[in-house]
Each structure stands twice: as structure tokens, then as C-alpha cells.
Amino acid sequence: MNVDLNADLGESFGAYTIGRDADIIPLVSSVNIACGMHAGDPVVMRRTVQRAHEAGVALGAHPGYPDLQGFGRRNMALSPDEAYAFVLYQVGALAAFCHAEGAALHHVKPHGQLYNTAAKDPALAEAIAAAVHDADAGLVLVALAGSELARAGRKAGLRVAEEFFADRAYTDDGTLVPRKEPNAVITDATFAAQRALRAVQTGTIESASGTPIHVAADTICTHGDNDRALAFVRLLRAAFAEAGITIAPPARG
Structure with a gap:
């Protein structure tokens, strides 16, 4: 049995450092690198690509809403055409840094509220999937398990990796508990590891309501x-x- 272990990284910006990228990168099998819209900047993108490539982990673009102040976690009413353009732009930027380092872009995982909205909104999901496909049809699309984004990715002919969040609580319908609600983020690492193992082995967990x-x-x-x-x-x-x-x-398409 195989499973991918990914982390959202490259989220520092200018003089501000967020996360422990250098420590985490060698411990995961793939990384999702912020592309400058919700977090990150060109210098951070390049440095994160270099570190991940040196560590031999799969490189992924992590496009988000154009919302630096809100860290991409606020709703934005983008049209499907706008969403397509913003995702394609960010994927292309990260792909250029990969190319410069002699590496290949492996996957795309939308960030934050873009990801959460696309899990339920078919039009947005299809726009994101189209952007990923048009950037490179061999890319893997990472999507919330059972979501509209996962369905749109398969419809577009992409290989889809369905994702489970070790550090987030789930609602009864299989979506993530909004961060503004209590206990949405899991802080007990032992519990998180045991729950993730159960998810891989059995395909079931308990929602926040039990x-x-x-x-x-x-x-x-x-x-x-x-x-x-x-x-x-x-x-x-x-x-x-x-x-x-x-x-x-996961293997590329």
C-alpha cells in the first residue's frame, strides 16, 4: 500500500517567514508551493523549488485567490474565466521555476478558499481543471475526496489524487469544518496520525460530530x-x- 504525504509550503513573503519548510521538506513525498497570490513571492518560490528538488520530492503548484492580506482564506466572487486565468498564471509561474532548476512540475493543488469553493461549485471546479489541463495534461490534480473538483479533474482527463487532511476536522458531508469554527484545526499530533492511518487503511473516519x-x-x-x-x-x-x-x-498522468 502506498500513500503520498504532502505539505503546503513556500508561504513566506519578503521579510516574513512562515512555516518550517527546510525541516519539513525532507520528511514528505510532495510539496505544494504557494505561487505569489495568497502567499509567497518569486524569491521564496525559487528557494522552495530548489530545496524540494534537492530533496527529491514531487513539486506542486499551490494556486490561490489573489488575496495576500487574507492568505487566500476569504471568499472571492471570481467568474470561471477569471479563475481559469488566475490558476493558469500561477501554475505557469511555478512551472518556470521548476524548469530553471531542471525539475518537472508534478501536480497542482488549489489553496484555501479556492479549494474549498471548488469542492462544491461545479463551474469553478471545471475552470480550475481546465486550467491545469491546458498548462500540462500530465499534471496530477489534488482535490478533496469526493468533491466536485475531483469529478471535474477526471472529466477533463486528468489524473486525480483525492486528499485527506490530517490536521483538519470534517463535517458530516465530508467537507472541511470552516476555520472560523471551534476545533476546526486539530492540534493533537498523535490523534492526527492515528486518524490518518485509519483513513488510509479503512477509508473511514469520524466527523466532528462523531x-x-x-x-x-x-x-x-x-x-x-x-x-x-x-x-x-x-x-x-x-x-x-x-x-x-x-x-x-502519485504517478503523473
């Missing part, structure tokens, strides 16, 4: 801006190793 729900887990995410991110990744790796589960990125 209801059993089905989840798919081709790839497991931890957020780089979580204060316990490093502990999460270490415990996840240990749990998977003990269970005989290999950590590896």
Missing part, C-alpha cells in the same frame, strides 16, 4: 503554517512505516 464518514486518501496533507506541523509529519511517517505503508507521490 458520525462515521467515508473518505479517500491517495494523499495526506499537513499545513506548513500549523504550529505542530513538524511533529505531525514525523508521527505520520512513523505510523505509516509501522503499518508497512510506503510513502510516495
